Amino acid sequence: MKFVDLGRQYQSYRQEIDSAIHEIIKKTQFILGKPVEDLETALAAYVGVKHAIGVGSGTDGLLLALMAMDLRPGEEVITTPFTFIATAEVIALLKAKPVFVDIDPKSFNLDTGEMRDALAARQKAGAKVRGILPVSLYGQCPDMDEINEIASEFGLLVIEDACQSFGAKYKNRLSCGFNDMGVTSFFPSKPLGAYGDGGMVFTDDPEKADMIRCLRVHGQRARYKHEEIGLNARLDSIQAAIVLAKFAHFDEEIKARQEAARHYSELINQKIPEIQTPVVMPDRTCVYAQYTVRIPKGLRDQVTGFLKQEGIPFAIHYPVPVHLQPAFKGLGLGPGSFPYAEKAAEEVLSLPMHAFITPEEQEIVIDGLERAIGVAWTKKLK
Numbered sequence: 001m002k003f004v005d006l007g008r009q010y011q012s013y014r015q016e017i018d019s020a021i022h023e024i025i026k027k028t029q030f031i032l033g034k035p036v037e038d039l040e041t042a043l044a045a046y047v048g049v050k051h052a053i054g055v056g057s058g059t060d061g062l063l064l065a066l067m068a069m070d071l072r073p074g075e076e077v078i079t080t081p082f083t084f085i086a087t088a089e090v091i092a093l094l095k096a097k098p099v100f101v102d103i104d105p106k107s108f109n110l111d112t113g114e115m116r117d118a119l120a121a122r123q124k125a126g127a128k129v130r131g132i133l134p135v136s137l138y139g140q141c142p143d144m145d146e147i148n149e150i151a152s153e154f155g156l157l158v159i160e161d162a163c164q165s166f167g168a169k170y171k172n173r174l175s176c177g178f179n180d181m182g183v184t185s186f187f188p189s190k191p192l193g194a195y196g197d198g199g200m201v202f203t204d205d206p207e208k209a210d211m212i213r214c215l216r217v218h219g220q221r222a223r224y225k226h227e228e229i230g231l232n233a234r235l236d237s238i239q240a241a242i243v244l245a246k247f248a249h250f251d252e253e254i255k256a257r258q259e260a261a262r263h264y265s266e267l268i269n270q271k272i273p274e275i276q277t278p279v280v281m282p283d284r285t286c287v288y289a290q291y292t293v294r295i296p297k298g299l300r301d302q303v304t305g306f307l308k309q310e311g312i313p314f315a316i317h318y319p320v321p322v323h324l325q326p327a328f329k330g331l332g333l334g335p336g337s338f339p340y341a342e343k344a345a346e347e348v349l350s351l352p353m354h355a356f357i358t359p360e361e362q363e364i365v366i367d368g369l370e371r372a373i374g375v376a377w378t379k380k381l382k
């Protein structure tokens with residue numbers, strides 16, 4: 001069994017994907033041009049925004065979005081400590097400062113009450129906060145209306161890190177379309193994945209879109225005329241064609257993921273009530289980039305030891321919160337700074353999840369998990 005079975009997906013759409021790849025090679029349109037434009041057009045229409053810009057990765061997209069808002073050294077951006085490193089990394093790369101706010105333990109997303117308090121404190125300290133970078137973790141968006149309201153109160157921009165949430169809905173609107181900018185990733189194992197790196201930035205703002213287009217090709221708008229200091233952060237044409245071929249099946253894949261999640265939760269609630277299944281807010285949908293449960297009371301690491309022995313795939317998203325990563329030790333934030341994020345890092349466990357997982361495979365996973373919990377309890381009692 002695989003954690004994400006991309007082979008099965010390939011076998012299902014093989015002809016479409018093969019012909020999309022060969023088409024690019026035949027036309028030798030390797031850098032930008034129609035293949036990238038076609039994907040940009042299709043995904044902008046899907047999300048319901050005016051501009052979509054194909055970029056080299058989700059990380060590139062986040063970096064370019066921050067560059068397009070002209071984030072300056074010493075300025076601050078509010079974000080979550082419970083995410084993949086890229087979210088905070090791009091802020092630090094521009095010599096700006098990530099200001100972490102703890103998560104809501106139920107959804108794992110930024111706690112908006114804590115955010116207000118943090119902003120008030122930073123304002124009082126005379127800091128120059130420029131933006132909020134919320135992450136739609138595991139494929140579910142945070143309370144975006146509330147975040148946008150806070151942003152307008154404090155005069156901030158909002159960039160959604162939607163690297164895990166493409167296709168997710170909040171109040172019937174799609175992820176990547178709520179804020180000043182939204183950024184997704186086509187990393188192979190993401191819900192809409194390429195066969196290598198890729199990403200996309202979404203915005204309704206024509207000036208930011210133009211700036212990101214300019215920055216992704218060495219700051220040029222006309223050839224060899226470099227108006228900005230940019231980088232090479234283009235979406236590869238072959239990757240664009242692959243993503244477009246897979247996009248034709250995206251809505252059915254989301255349904256399959258949601259059905260798999262429903263089956264997991266049903267099994268867990270029946271058999272292993274001490275495990276906490278994912279909570280999806282009533283006004284939202286989740287695309288389950290990860291199906292992530294909580295295993296309480298210090299049992300998680302014993303459970304994963306057992307799963308490893310049994311050959312049942314799993315992952316931990318994420319074992320160390322960003323503020324405790326060595327790369328961020330300069331911020332001086334020790335253990336205890338963000339209790340809910342730290343507790344989540346000790347308790348979360350992601351189970352195999354993709355659109356092609358079978359109910360039988362899910363039953364094997366849950367059966368293994370049930371036995372793992374039994375073994376872990378026994379050891380703990382001794």
Ligand SMILES: *Cc1c(COP(=O)(O)O)cnc(C)c1O
Pocket residue numbers: 057058059060083084086087135161163164185186187197198199
């Ligand atoms: C995957 C991911 C990224 C980075 O995307 P890449 O395409 O791998 O650069 C950023 N943020 C989050 C939350 C992610 O899950």
